[in-house]
Amino acid sequence: MSPLxxxxxxxxxxxxxxxxxxxxxxxxxxxxxxxxxxxGCSVCTLYNKQSQVIHKMVQQLFHDSMQATGVHLDxxxxxxxxxxxxxxxxx
Amino acid sequence: xxxxxxxLNPRQWVExxxxxxxxxxxxxxxxxxxxxxxxxxxxxxxxEKVDKFEGKSSERTWLTAILKNKIIDVxxxxxSGLRQADVxxxxxxxxxxxxxxxxxxxxxYAPQPFGIEDHDPLVGKEFNSILQKCMQKLPALWMxxxxxxxxxxxxxxxxxxxxxxxxxxxxxxxxxxxxNLRACLQKNWx
Numbered sequence: 001m002s003p004l005x006x007x008x009x010x011x012x013x014x015x016x017x018x019x020x021x022x023x024x025x026x027x028x029x030x031x032x033x034x035x036x037x038x039x040g041c042s043v044c045t046l047y048n049k050q051s052q053v054i055h056k057m058v059q060q061l062f063h064d065s066m067q068a069t070g071v072h073l074d075x076x077x078x079x080x081x082x083x084x085x086x087x088x089x090x091x
Numbered sequence: 092x093x094x095x096x097x098x099l100n101p102r103q104w105v106e107x108x109x110x111x112x113x114x115x116x117x118x119x120x121x122x123x124x125x126x127x128x129x130x131x132x133x134x135x136x137x138x139e140k141v142d143k144f145e146g147k148s149s150e151r152t153w154l155t156a157i158l159k160n161k162i163i164d165v166x167x168x169x170x171s172g173l174r175q176a177d178v179x180x181x182x183x184x185x186x187x188x189x190x191x192x193x194x195x196x197x198x199x200y201a202p203q204p205f206g207i208e209d210h211d212p213l214v215g216k217e218f219n220s221i222l223q224k225c226m227q228k229l230p231a232l233w234m235x236x237x238x239x240x241x242x243x244x245x246x247x248x249x250x251x252x253x254x255x256x257x258x259x260x261x262x263x264x265x266x267x268x269x270x271n272l273r274a275c276l277q278k279n280w281x
């Protein structure tokens with residue numbers, strides 16, 4: 001099998017390119033190979049869609065977890081922490 | 092240089108930054124006890140290098156940078172060792188995803204629609220908790236690479252050198268982590 005044919009029919013390789021593309025510009029060759037693969041493969045087209053949604057969800061998740069709402073340290077732990085810091089400062 | 096240090100106010104750290112740093116850590120490690128430890132370690136480490144603070148960034152940014160290195164240390168420890176058992180198991184599981192000879196999806200593992208295809212923000216909390224659980228199930232090294240790349244937009248070079256992964260292997264890990272995550276979501280979100 002020629003290398004081109006290899007990728008066109010290879011979902012494992014195509015899904016790798018789908019992941020790579022979310023972070024990095026593909027080479028022209030990779031880009032073309034992926035386009036051809038996706039044109040003929042409905043399963044990878046679905047994967048592509050899902051993968052991008054998951055990518056967004058993951059970023060949203062990390063983003064949300066940084067908002068002030070929600071997590072708080074308990075007061076007892078904070079007090080201990082404050083005391084530790086004071087101790088260090090007074091050394 | 093004394094004037095520069097007036098930006099740091101260690102007596103206010105707990106009040107001003109503890110919750111933020113705690114949340115930052117939890118989203119990256121999801122282990123409350125460990126997160127508490129790291130927040131404490133960060134403050135203590137910061138106290139020791141107060142004199143190195145150059146006032147170029149805000150107090151919070153400076154503390155976060157110290158914390159970030161500590162989190163990476165945890166990742167590194169968790170994922171150290173040449174061949175971790177968890178990676179091996181996950182790799183073996185994935186062998187079933189694609190046909191060995193031609194790389195086609197196998198029937199059993201081919202993606203199916205499971206209702207996220209049209210990005211719906213209303214999916215919300217419930218979906219997120221499943222997403223988090225699925226991420227927890229990733230092998231430590233994959234989780235570390237995946238988290239660093241998605242969360243902090245760390246450059247590939249930095250991640251590779253911090254976690255001692257080659258460039259080629261980096262993309263393989265990103266790929267494998269996502270394959271696992273997607274499969275886990277499909278299984279648990281219907």
